[in-house]
Amino acid sequence: MLLGFRPSLRLLSHRHQRLQSRCVQSENTATSAAVDSVLSALRSICGEDGVSLGAAVREQHGRDESVHRCCPPDVVVFPRCVEEVSALAKVCQHHNLPIIPFGTGTGLEGGVSAVKGGVCFSLRNMDQVLDLHPEDFDVTVEPGVTRKALNSYLRGTGLWFPVDPGADASLCGMAATSASGTNAVRYGTMRENVLNLEAVLADGTVIHTAGKGRRPRKTAAGYNLTNLLVGSEGTLGIITKATLRLYGIPEAMVSAVCSFPSVQAAVDSTVQILQAGVPIARIEFLDDVMIDACNRFSSLSYAVSPTLFLEFHGSERSLEEQVLTAEDITQSNGGSDFQWALDAGTRERLWKARHDAWYAALALRPGCKAYATDVCVPLSRLPQIIVETKQDLIENRLTGPIAGHVGDGNFHCLMVVEPNDPDELQRVQMFTERLARRALAMDGTCTGEHGVGLGKRALLCEELGPEAVQVMQHLKDSLDPKNLMNPGKILQQREL
Known part of the structure; x- marks a missing residue:
């Protein structure tokens, strides 16, 4: 008799589906209300024009110049003063929303990627x-x-x-x-x-x-x-x-270009110029592949060989001493006579060509993507690491023109890679790891200036040691216990 009062499985299933549907609908309603509440709070601070949900705007703020994939934020806000930044941060803190600061998006390590979603603080309106x-x-x-x-x-x-x-x-x-x-x-x-x-x-x-x-x-x-x-x-x-x-601003400036028979000769000259105490303002190295790319891209006509771009700042008298010393050193290493850039316009074209090296490298293989490595070593180890890196590139059939701020021991391989070629991508990844560890083995760093961002978190631990990274984590936890500030960068990912 009790069985007669038991509902059928089909009826139970229908009731369960209706209940589940109501729960989902209730949850969606609650989520929608929460989203509306957050957006309302953000708009009350920044105004209607200071909050954007547009897909194009979010995409723009979810990437930088790196090879890391775009991770757009959920919303972009445009504060106009520190008081608004503070008020917006309090809203994010209350709702446990990640906060990603954004300047111009010119970084090279994925630092603005919203890997956990959240709110991007675009600071372009604070421009005074x-x-x-x-x-x-x-x-x-x-x-x-x-x-x-x-x-x-x-x-x-x-x-x-x-x-x-x-x-x-x-x-x-x-x-x-x-x-x-x-x-x-x-x-x-x-x-x-x-x-x-x-x-x-x-x-x-x-x-x-x-x-x-x-x-x-x-x-x-x-x-x-x-x-x-x-x-x-x-x-x-x-x-x-x-x-x-x-x-x-210095009383006088002069720039020069000098080519060399080998990478070793160019880098040896750099080290010797610095050891001689010449207060040089800039000394940039470009290998033969990079100088050829710059010649093509910027319509230059420099010798296709390892090259130094140099710049001297000071009084007219001090410049004469600096130049004589530097020229003696470069010529003792087989360098060519200096080609001079004396007037401001010629100097600007020279350094623009150096700054356009990224685009010049990309132009070597149209349609490819570029990734810039960024190691730095003590000056005495610089000749060795550049020579070894050059050999590594050749042996592994990789396009990686070398350019660097060699006066600091810092240089970049501008890796140009076909993104749809898995084999080449793997070879590039293995090369960059070898390069970073080669720098660490020479008492250097895995990043001289680009930062850790997304791509070098494991290398940071190798460089500093787990104890130092743990101290960093404690500092992070103290200042940001909810892990809302740009989560996933520098330190290994921790759940919100």
């Missing part, structure tokens, strides 16, 4: 030069100010900001990635040229790493929070102001 103190050689800028925009602003003051990574990157983005460039041998990298930072932490707290409004050239006051954030790649906070060192 705030405080210029020419007598103190410093300036404070917002994150939307680019390198070229600052130097244009400084025109007529007799001052300039020399850190030059090639791309017209945002200055706060350059601080976040500890950028460098062709002038670093004389003027240093971003790490040496940032005096103070204003930053918004994951919970919306605003800090000033050297004290609000302070601009000393040096300090021994407490932990170096400024350089903790320089190179942090958005994983500890959003940089909303940077106070930077400026320099006087």
Whole structure:
């Protein structure tokens, strides 16, 4: 008799489906309401025009110049001041939403990829030069100010900001990635040229790493929070102001090009010029493949052989001494006579050709993609690593023109690869790992200036050791316990 009261399996199934449908509908309704609540909160801070859900805008903010795939954020916001950045961060903290800072998207290690979705903070609307103190050689800028925009602003003051990574990157983005460039041998990298930072932490707290409004050239006051954030790649906070060192424009500048019979001779000359104490401003190396690519792309006519681009800054008298010493050294290593670039226009064309090396390399194999390696070693090991790397490229049939800021021991292989060829992709990956470990074996680093981002997290542990990386993780956990600030970068992925 009890069996007569038992519903059939079919009826139970129908009831279960109806119940499941109601639960899904209820969940979808709740999710939709939560999304609407978040968007409403973001728009109340930035305004309707300051929040974008557009696919094209999200795609644009989900990639940089690297080979890493595009990972678009769920929404892009465009704050106009630090107060808005702080308020937006508090909304993200409350809703456990990842925060990804975005400057100009010129990075090379996937630093802006929204690997966990979330909210991209595009800082382009914060583009003011705030405080210029020419007598103190410093300036404070917002994150939307680019390198070229600052130097244009400084025109007529007799001052300039020399850190030059090639791309017209945002200055706060350059601080976040500890950028460098062709002038670093004389003027240093971003790490040496940032005096103070204003930053918004994951919970919306605003800090000033050297004290609000302070601009000393040096300090021994407490932990170096400024350089903790320089190179942090958005994983500890959003940089909303940077106070930077400026320099006087040299009385005279002259550039020269010198070709060599071998890679060894060119790099030996670089090391010897620096050992002689010549205060050279730039000394860039291009191998024969790279100089040929630049000749083709930039309509130049330099000898297709290992080549140095050099630049000297100073007074007329000091330039004469610098040039004589450098020329003696290069000629003792079999270098050609210097080809001079004396006037500003000729110098600009020369260095534009060097900065266009990325595009020149791509033009060697139209339709291919490029990936730039980025190792740095002590100067005494530079000749050995470049010679070994060149041989490695030849043996593995890879297109990888070499260019580098060899005055710092830093060089790049601009790997040009067919993305639809699995065999070539694997050979490139194995080559880049060998190169990085070759640099580590020579007491160097896996990244001189591009940063760790997505691609070098395992190498970071090999370079620093697990104990040091654990300290980094503790710092990250302390400042960002929910792991919302640019998750998945630098340190190995941890769940939100």
